[in-house]
Amino acid sequence: MSKYSVVKTPASVMKGLALKTQQLRKKTGISQLELSQRSGVSYGSLKRFETSGQISLESLLKLAYFFDRLEDFTPVFQIDADLEKVEKLFSNKTR
Template sequence: MTLIAKIRADTVFDGHISTIANLKSPKELRLQLAERARELRLTRNMRQSDLAERSGVTLASIRRFEKEGEISLKNLMLIAIALNRAQDVEQVFRLNEDIDLFKPEPRKRQRARK
């Protein structure tokens, strides 16, 4: 087993061990994200050209995104806003914390450890 495969097999997320079968490749994640965006667009009865006009993203970029999952972060955010899903983008990399009124807030990290 390669080192990367071992890391994937033993990776811990939120206290749960995730098996390699649960992890998706970057390509699979991109395609899944593109499919979700396409489904949202269709539920809003929007053509690709409508989304392009509303988001300011070129029609070619939207077509490439829906077909191949390839898009810049900036354009992904513009599409999310046009589909009224900006709150989903805001959740990426957000710390999953429960608010405890009696617990002092931890200090914000200023930099990574060496």
């Protein structure tokens, strides 16, 4: 994929989340070490996340909790009511 592509990839989402987390950290005026201590995410994991975007789901959720953004994960994989209607149209039970 081109770096100018509008299609999101896992790598681009990871890097975007890392950048946003870093921006939140800097906006609140705390260091990586302080964020690590206060969130329960290891310092090494936090450094790796901010440079590469790689982090465990548990650590990402801990950071989201620290920044009061845990609710942002609620719609992830949420089954849309409209999708359920479409699925009913194609199910064998309705035919």
